[in-house]
Amino acid sequence: MRQQSPVQWSFLLSSRPARALALAGLVTLGACSRHEAAAPAPRPVVALAVHADGQALQAASLPGEVQARYSTPLSFRVAGKIIERRVRLGDTVKNGEVVALLDPADAQKNAASSQAQLDAAQHNLAYAQQQLERDRAQAKENLIAPAQLEQTTNAYASALAQRDQAQQQAALAKNQLQYTTLVAGHAGVITAEQADTGQNVSAGQAVYNLAWSGDVDVLCDVPESALASFAVGQPASVALAALPGRKFSARVRELSPAADQQSRTWRARLTLINPGADVRLGMTADVTPAAPAAAPGGVFTLPVTALFHQGRQPAVWVVRAADNTLELRPVTVTRFYERTIVVSEGLKDGESVVLQGVHTVSAGEKVRPIAPLHPEDFAS
Template sequence: MIAALVLLAGCSQKAPESHAGVPVIALPVQAADGQSSGRFPGEIHARYEMPLSFRIGGQLATRNVNTGDAVKKGQPLAQLDPKDTADQLTSAKAALDAAEHRLLFATQQRDRDEAQSKQNLISQLQLEQTQDAYASALAARDQARQQLDLAQNQSRYTTLVADHDGVITSREADVGQVLAAGQQVFGYAWSGEREVYVDVPESRIDGIAVGQSATMTLPAMPGRTFAARVREISPSADPQSRTYQVKLTLDPSAAALQLGMTADVTLQAQKAAGPMVRIPATALFHQNEHPAVWVVRPADSTLELRPITVVRYGERDVMISDGLKAGERIVMQGVHTVSVGEKVAPIAPPHPEDAPQ
């Protein structure tokens, strides 16, 4: 009787439950179109910005404009001491007068000797010497004329003139200072076309190309949006910030924007070919040197380490072109705490903001 009771009690016990799996944060991946719109802070600049300087050296005698002044094309901006150039101009004029007088005498002598040579009154050698003297006098006159033109140019170069409408952005020299040729006197920005400069980090520069469109807003002008287009991408990174400078040309309606305004630029990256998915950067694992992710098999909730092809690394996410399909569930966090074939129980992130967008 006792044996029968024990047997019946053993049969009434439930079978042991199967292992439920280790909880892991895992969610299905979402399809992406390959575009990554980036927002970058920017600064308004003129399309043409350059230093202004004298073509010749000398002592700065007068300065007619200051930083922030708007100037017109042809307006005198500064003046060098003209005494030296005036003396050179006077000397060049005197040298030209002397050369023209010698040429006149050489011309008359040549004409006389040619007439006498026809009558055999002078030797052939004397005629050749007269012709040589005329050729030398002619060359000396031409040289003196060129020296005068050069002296006149040097005299004009003592006045620094604006070659385009614009604004003075900086002042680099003071009255009385002795300047070398080409030494900067003013910083200058042309009126008209405006651009916005943005600094793009290394991880985002591959998604930007010349001709790409963008939009821009300014805190100083709320409610207004300006169209922009990428004109130039720096070929090398800044050695300090390790960012690449991108210059975007603005539409003509932005010509009135003040230089130095801060801007918020939204730049749309180029669309990649083929289906793609985006995963959080925390889901990325490396199998030796190759990127991979932990995929949850739908049949038995075990883990598979699958290699993937990364197209672009972002600040918080990674764009995948091969190895994953939309809807497949992957481990989003804690990728270094799981192993191949391990049974897991997928759960959602504890904080909604941690879920992939």
């Protein structure tokens, strides 16, 4: 603005209207100057400095039970009356060992009848073959009509088919007789008795339950909060109540692809590595999955209200200490709890994280961090 000389000011102020106009102009210029200098105040946000827990995340243990990898029922393939049981609950059996017998009388008679039918069919076949050979020789000499040779040939083919049928019936009857003897198909331990001597059983009805020897599994039901720690191939630690003070290594072998409709848990099977002879089937176990990889120095526990998403990637809002502006930081969430989350990657110790209103802020926004009025609401 151009400066006015004293003479000019005295001229302007010599009249009352001019003096009022000049004063009004000065007030307007001062107000405009103050309006341009005023800057918007930083937006207050609820934020706290986060600190690492200082140790790797400890996974919660789950109850389990020791079981054989394979467990199958032993049953007869034919119906009958049990006349003998040779093993009892807890007995160890070998592959091919006889464990029970049915009354074989009916099966023996059926086998004898089938063998008699086979003998008769073989005799008829031998006779039909001899007759066919004679008729062929006579047909060469034109001693019989061609129709008679055709009849003989047909009789031989029918006798051959009857012999084959009788052979199959005899073999089937022989198998039925063998099925009256129950044999263990694998080495293992009898874990259940489901039929007694003198009882009539149907074909396929379980008499014993056999737990195979070999690999030993631990079964447990995994809730949704711990599902990430039970991927196939993931290592785990197993403690047995019957063997206090000892830890066994295990590895997740199988995980159910769907949750149980009632319990909403996933059935996991873990294979024990070198279990030893003192590990018995049916023992109760505590299964602890291997702790997931943590950030250097530990992991960070945050309230669930701090969680945001950048696309499909979990993220949190971090207040940069240099200029108090917001930055959307992608993070790795290791575990979800009812009120908190565990972050293993993406944060540094001492950084301020927005705890509330994460959907109302934007990247680059200048803010003023304030502590929550009730810190206990954000406690883990």
